[in-house]
Amino acid sequence: MDVPKLIYLDVCVLCRPFDDQKYLRIRMEIDAVNLILANIRKNKYKLAISPVHIFEINAIPEIYERIHIRTILDELGELIKIDITDTRQRAEELVQKGFGVADAAHIAFAEKSNITFITCDDLLLKKCLRNKIGIWCTNPIAFCEKEGLR
Secondary structure: OOOOEEEEEOHHHHHHHHOOOOOHHHHHHHHHHHHHHHHHHOOOEEEEEOHHHHHHHHOOOOHHHHHHHHHHHHHHEEEOOOOHHHHHHHHHHHHHOOOOHHHHHHHHHHHHHOOEEEOOOHHHHHHHHHOOOOOOEEOHHHHHHHHOOO
16 A cells, blocks of 8 residues: 655645635635545545644634644644754745745745645745745645546
8 A cells, every 4th residue: 555645734725614615716625625635534645734733723713613623633634753943944044035934834844844735825825936945835726636636
């Protein structure tokens, strides 16, 4: 059996199912997120988590959403084990390039782990492209298309 591929889901991806579904794009992204999570449950992928996930998720004001997402992390997540000092330095470099602190930390963890970073944040994806981030940064729909998930 193949070893599950590690992927990094931004917190906005994990929160997507709680967003207003009156917009087609959001409904499509919710379907893609659910498809990704289903494939994580089938052990095709493994969900990489970092301390940044925990910090951000603990700040979610809606208790049901917060508990639901923490449960996903607890059941499916694997804590990334990398050099924190090195990762912090990379995050600080990204902040200097205009990334938000949490975004920079997420990207630094994914980059230092050399794994795919998935986000629903278009502005963040554009910053990643502009700054030539060394990993594949994508949205849930494009990830599902590239991976052939159905």
